[in-house]
């Protein structure tokens with residue numbers, strides 16, 4: 175059994191960044207890893223513009239009534255210069271006319287019967303002007319290669335004219351749930367059967383990580399079937415993820431088969447709970463993960479070990495989940511401490527960590543309302559209310 179930190183290190187050392195870049199539309203770029211720097215071809219804002227609907231004028235004229243000389247809509251160019259005693263009515267986003275050094279919001283003004291305008295607000299007025307290039311200058315790199323693209327990055331690419339960004343190719347990830355006890359969700363399980371939740375959970379996790387899930391269906395507990403299925407999966411994909419069949423049951427063939435297929439097993443047990451029997455191996459540049467059959471173990475080990483590997487294969491610069499240090503809302507204890515422990519939590523409205531009722535690694539319902547998973551160090555049996563714990567959001 176190796177430490178969890180060592181397991182993470184071994185996986186990291188064996189990841190190869192996939193060769194290959196493709197160009198996609200902005201719509202298809204979400205959740206992909208950017209494979210180019212995005213530099214700005216314009217200043218943002220590209221001109222001095224108003225942040226409010228109001229009247230563009232001179233700050234030194236605010237005590238006077240002002241004559242309106244022009245109406246400036248967004249998308250038009252002002253024609254008139256603001257001189258003493260004058261102003262232009264202006265809409266949010268429109269260019270500031272020459273001579274003006276502020277825009278007074280429409281709600282802080284009064285229009286007098288003769289059509290002139292008066293500033294009626296008392297506090298020191300703001301200029302309400304966005305300066306040319308204050309957000310970004312021509313040539314500045316605003317997004318770097320390796321960014322995991324989120325909708326807010328798409329806005330930046332759209333604004334800068336990067337309409338078909340280069341992104342890294344996606345790892346193809348084969349998903350193989352194993353076990354004779356499994357039936358697919360559309361079937362009603364009878365006797366000792368249970369529905370295959372892991373396979374479908376993994377499809378979602380792989381897709382959410384920006385990789386390409388390839389679902390192989392349930393693999394039955396026979397050496398021959400399992401061997402064929404793993405061989406096919408290795409052939410068709412960059413990463414193979416199995417669940418179930420990894421530790422010591424009579425039908426747990428997976429490690430044996432992996433070796434027969436030329437997979438070099440680099441670990442088969444981690445001092446972590448849940449997820450102890452997690453297995454990891456490599457075949458040339460392909461990765462193969464054997465995750466435990468218990469759904470919470472499978473979920474958590476995917477998030478902690480497999481997902482960062484997929485992101486690294488796509489060249490992501492920040493592949494690991496952010497860890498927050500937050501205070502525990504109440505005492506937490508466990509009976510045994512020989513493994514690093516992870517448990518589902520909710521972060522309450524006071525920013526404190528509340529452990530969720532959790533019956534162990536088969537208890538998928540505990541994850542439904544969890545906002546994250548907290549950890550308790552190897553060797554530690556109890557954490558007191560108020561102590562800081564590491565939390566990763568899920």
Ligand SMILES: Nc1nc2c(c(=O)[nH]1)N[C@H]1C(S)=C(S)[C@@H](COP(=O)(O)OP(=O)(O)OC[C@H]3O[C@@H](n4cnc5c(N)ncnc54)[C@H](O)[C@@H]3O)O[C@H]1N2
Nearest residue numbers: 351369370371372373418419420421422450466467468471
């Ligand atoms: N003698 C030992 N027995 C076990 C050990 C051990 O160290 N020594 N480790 C335990 C731990 S910890 C775990 S976790 C499980 C993992 O076992 P496997 O990875 O071989 O998984 P299975 O035995 O096939 O299944 C475990 C559990 O999960 C259910 N399962 C399996 N696949 C799915 C699926 N696709 N969807 C939903 N549920 C699934 C399965 O029915 C079992 O209930 O081993 C302990 N045993």
Ligand code: MOO
Nearest residue numbers: 448449450471535
């Ligand atoms: O380590 Mo197992 O994954 O606790 O149930």
